[in-house]
Amino acid sequence: MRAALAVALAAGVGPVTAAAGEFRLLRLDGNAVKWGAPALGSGATVTYAFATRDARFPDATNCRRLAPMATLAAAWQGDPARLEAVAAEAFGMWSRAANLRFRAAVPGEAPDVLIGAQGEPEGIAFANVWNGTGRAGVAPLTRATVCLNPEVAWTTGAGPVPNGAHDLATVLAHEIGHAIGLDHPGPRGALMAYTNQGPMDALMPGDVAGAVMLYGRAPKHVAEGRE
Numbered sequence: 001m002r003a004a005l006a007v008a009l010a011a012g013v014g015p016v017t018a019a020a021g022e023f024r025l026l027r028l029d030g031n032a033v034k035w036g037a038p039a040l041g042s043g044a045t046v047t048y049a050f051a052t053r054d055a056r057f058p059d060a061t062n063c064r065r066l067a068p069m070a071t072l073a074a075a076w077q078g079d080p081a082r083l084e085a086v087a088a089e090a091f092g093m094w095s096r097a098a099n100l101r102f103r104a105a106v107p108g109e110a111p112d113v114l115i116g117a118q119g120e121p122e123g124i125a126f127a128n129v130w131n132g133t134g135r136a137g138v139a140p141l142t143r144a145t146v147c148l149n150p151e152v153a154w155t156t157g158a159g160p161v162p163n164g165a166h167d168l169a170t171v172l173a174h175e176i177g178h179a180i181g182l183d184h185p186g187p188r189g190a191l192m193a194y195t196n197q198g199p200m201d202a203l204m205p206g207d208v209a210g211a212v213m214l215y216g217r218a219p220k221h222v223a224e225g226r227e
Contacts, residue, residue: 023210031134043099051116065119075154
């Protein structure tokens, strides 16, 4: 069984705030989806990479063409170290909350999550996920893509901030949330809300609760930033 879903981040601010601790799991074919063992509360290691060439995903709901991440190089002043720092910030929001480890894919290894620019720019960002066969209401994730619009203004918090720019780490963390199995709980009140609420440097209670339901709590030394 295979399913693909695209979830988007919308511009603007909605009028409703999510209740404290509110979250929503992605459901495909009636199943919650996650990396690792298909059992709620079990941890996982997820690999990622930045796209270095065009890739096509004809069965994706949106972002069927993924362009190289270098298309967005202006967002991090063309400095690979800055891009890695942004990625570490985004992934770290999730790994400090849940038993979920992220590592860069080694050369020749197919990444679980491929991050790049939209080949056909639209909106702000999308994530696509694919899953395997479910059992007991949970299915394993098998692949995910994160697609960022190269035509919108981005910032990493360094240097002049373009008018109306989107914080790259925050948007990336939001799309990673989809890539690990979380949906939008509402328009505001969570990193996973479906409207862009500006820069965030930490998850909100609902984001944490959803990630912990899927993967369990982060080990204490990781949650305390000692890794």
